[in-house]
Amino acid sequence: MRATAQTGPVEELIAEGVRELAQRTHFPVAFGGLFDHGSVTVTSIIGNRTRSLDGLSVRPERGLGGRAMIELRPRMTNDYRTSQQITHDYDVYVLGEGLRTLLAVPIIVGGRSRGVLYAGAWEQSQIGGVTTAPAMGVAQRISAELRVRDEVDRRVRELAPSPAMDATQREDLRESFAELRSIAAMVADDRLRTRIEAVERRLLGLAEPQGAPPTAPLQTVHLSPRELDVLACAAMGATNAEIAADLGLREGTVKAYLSAAMSKLDASTRHAAVARARRLGLLP
Structure with missing residues (x-):
């Protein structure tokens, strides 16, 4: 029974x-x-x-x-x-x-x-x-x-939409996004990963200027989950070694993912790649 x-x-x-x-x-x-x-x-x-x-x-x-x-x-x-x-x-x-x-x-x-x-x-x-x-x-x-x-529930509560977002709040949002990417990389449960991805989309929505239409990523630019993980950490100023430690990867693997993301974004530096990814709505 x-x-x-x-x-x-x-x-x-x-x-x-x-x-x-x-x-x-x-x-x-x-x-x-x-x-x-x-x-x-x-x-x-x-x-x-x-x-x-x-x-x-x-x-x-x-x-x-x-x-x-x-x-x-x-x-x-x-x-x-x-x-x-x-x-x-x-x-x-x-x-x-x-x-x-x-x-x-x-x-x-x-x-x-x-x-x-x-x-x-x-x-x-x-x-x-x-x-x-x-x-x-x-x-x-x-x-x-x-x-x-x-942790996901806590971040959802903390990052409720506000009328305006100052520089400090925007930086907190970006840190939260990067941390969620790191957490998602360690989760094996598909349902939980889907839930985390929904929170990430909400964070991307919060990053849009108030009243501005949502920015849709160009169809020709598609980053793999791992490329986005690495780029989100790089956006917070993390070194390749630090990114490798956070995501459980080899440093050489991090460099490969970062290089692939830069190529897809037509960027010569990681900073340019981050900036372009943000313009495309791929990062907050």
Whole structure:
């Protein structure tokens, strides 16, 4: 039986994590969720035999998951019913499903728990490092994705349209654009990359003078994502070595991308390439 209550991109991220948790730990049941109004609401469940886990909402310090969230480390028991190390607030859910072995792994972002993942079995099983290591890996991947999403959301809030933009604000906008390009270069999630690209387009729109029609890039000038990444960093005055470090590239590769961008933009220097890219609406 599968039971899920996905309502958006974050819930989809948890659902993917729950599926990966089951695959990597080989536990038959997996479930999890993120904080919502002071407790973790379970939004994804797979492998369950009953619907007993539906509606489970876990508060910090309560139950196995609550303890894991407070201690910021995995907690486990191979005999949930008799465990004296946890409170039994959620017995109706866990024992209702018949789970005996249970592992809880917190999802930690910025030093605090943002959610919890569970893996369980109906029979008694020994849980050790072989199981907890891959489970922690899944939680860490979700944490990394949440950090990127938080950063994107923060920049969207900070860069709301304003009636006018002075030189300092324009420079901040350009720095934000360059940083988003750097973040996007490290993201493997296609949906998240699409979301970041939407924010980038919004930043380009903010760079247009108020009341001016949007500038459409010439059809004959098309920069690849990597060429744009490199040029955005160069626009902030970064050296080839600094760009390479930011984007995880070799310095020679950076030079090649920059040379290609300059050629496409018919520019003899990186500064001329940046200026032309801005006129074409490719950079803010």
